[in-house]
Amino acid sequence: MLDINKVRADFPILSRTVNGKPLVYFDNGATSQKPQIVMDAITKYYQEINANIHRGVHTLSQLATDAYEISRGKIQNHINAKFAHEVIFTSGTTHGINAVANGFASILKPGDEVLVSALEHHSNIVPWQMLCEKTGAVLKVIPMNENGELIMAEYDKLLSDKTKIVTVNHISNALGTVNPVKYMIDKAHEFGAAVLIDGAQAVPHLKPDVQALDCDFYVFSGHKICGPTGVGILYGKEAWLNKLPPYQGGGEMIKEVSFEKTTYADLPHKFEAGTPDIAGGIVLGTAVDYMNSVGFDNIQQQELELLEYATTRLLEIEGLKIYGTAKEKTSVVSFNIGEIHPYDIGTIVDKLGIAVRTGHHCAQPIMDFFKIPGTIRASFAFYNTKEEIDVMIDALKRAQMMLS
Incomplete structure (x- = not known):
């Protein structure tokens, strides 16, 4: 109790x-409020190990890198991802959705279809509209009823071989509806479509098991789960993350750079260009530990x-x-x-x-x-x-x- x-x-x-x-x-x-242990962890990072990660041989850099990667492992365990490199640090849910939508620009062709639901937050509508405008794909909407529930019979009718990705929230931010995402994922996979789940409103209330759900992507923000603002998670199946091009170019996400050609780093670094919110990434692990302790x-x-x-x-x-x-x-x-x-x-x-x-x-x-x-x-x-x-x-x- x-x-x-x-x-x-x-x-x-x-x-x-x-x-x-x-x-x-x-x-x-x-946004959720923050427990003292989370605020103390932010202070501890800046007071004791503040340094850039993955790049330095000096002691502080190694300590910061270790703490950052330990946190990635905590998130992996929390959501039951198969591999730690399937866990990508982002600035939040919106960043994660945009990274996937941007990647699908290299996959979609005119006439392909993207399914979103009538219950979505703007951050899970606008990136897909932009994607469809860019590629000539068609955005289709899964309708809702007066109770604020998605109409599964209509969802079933919308699915076809043209459906390339279905993107739906786990829980509606406006109404609190818990969507039948497992059913939706399984049905979409019957047509070979990928599925992205917006878990921003779900992670404060439940532990998502991404392997049991069998979703292809799952995104959420740290600040809604008692963590700091400015950090979030994009989970993606290894095969999909390898298939999609990186969202941003810069330091950290490269293997080799010349003026003739650049090759990208392996996962997860391929999607983590630039200096991240290091403190946020480390302390997100602290927040997850706290939630699990409750x-x-x-x-x-x-x-x-x-x-x-x-x-x-x-x-x-x-x-x-x-x-x-x-x-x-x-x-x-x-x-x-x-x-x-x-x-x-x-x-x-x-x-x-x-x-x-x-x-x-x-x-x-x-x-x-x-x-x-x-x-x-x-x-x-x-x-x-x-x-x-x-x-x-x-x-x-x-x-x-x-x-x-």
């Missing part, structure tokens, strides 16, 4: 006040209880509508109250110390589907409590009274 008081003590920011009120942080879908079974139990409690309490508010009522869902609740603009609600509850997200959440097609400008999104983490939800409910009722 989770000792919530002990867990909350790991996060110094949770004890601060905002606008004179105790902070209630319900914007975990945007335990993902404990995390899921706590977050499911918060989701169920928040849903029940929110529906007490007259005129409140929840968007995203999928059977499989994680700890995200998107809602509006009557005709009140979500921005106005968000502004008032912020004055009461409550951090929620308002707007389209970089998922404008979802908002267009529901014919709304945006929603109020409360996204919960394992360090949140039911008492905090009660505080939010009181604040929402107060905001509703002021704005009605």
Whole structure:
């Protein structure tokens, strides 16, 4: 069982006040808070082993390189990748998606098809649109229903021999829907298509097993899993990473350079041009260790209880509508109250110390589907409590009274 008081003590920011009120942080879908052990690890790196990696024979460089590669191994174990060199450090989910989309520009031809879902974040839409414009491929969309679930019967119909890659999020950032990605991967593979899973919203809640999923690519960001900003992971099957050209050229990703020809380094360095966020890469391993020490079974139990409690309490508010009522869902609740603009609600509850997200959440097609400008999104983490939800409910009722 989770000792919530002990867990909350790991996060110094949770004890601060905002606008004179105790902070209630319900914007975990945007970024998670950081435990003290992660912040200490960042300081320790810069104080004790700050040096560039993979290039120096001096002691600090070797220490930094070892720490960086140890972290890569931690990520490999965490997601159950077959090889450490299938784990590529990136600046985040967006970087990983763009690296794959850029690589597919050398594969696609006019008339080929790319499938995305109606539930995607903009970062898993725009790179594929750009790819299709460049190659003449066609972008097709897997539709959703009123519950915020993808329609699998329509997905099955869209798949064909023209489908070259399917790209879908594991969990929707706007609605919290958990997509049936294993089914989608298996079906796509029947047609010889590759599959990229956007795991940005999944990794805070579960441990993805990339070999069990059999996905070809899996991407996520460190800052959503209690790690620092500016670092993320692109997992790719070895065969695919060898097949795709590098996303960027520069130092580190080369084997030999002449003015006549350049040959690229082996994996993973082929996709890691330039000096990376070394501290971020090392400390991402620290964050993963921390999450595993809490335990993902404990995390899921706590977050499911918060989701169920928040849903029940929110529906007490007259005129409140929840968007995203999928059977499989994680700890995200998107809602509006009557005709009140979500921005106005968000502004008032912020004055009461409550951090929620308002707007389209970089998922404008979802908002267009529901014919709304945006929603109020409360996204919960394992360090949140039911008492905090009660505080939010009181604040929402107060905001509703002021704005009605």
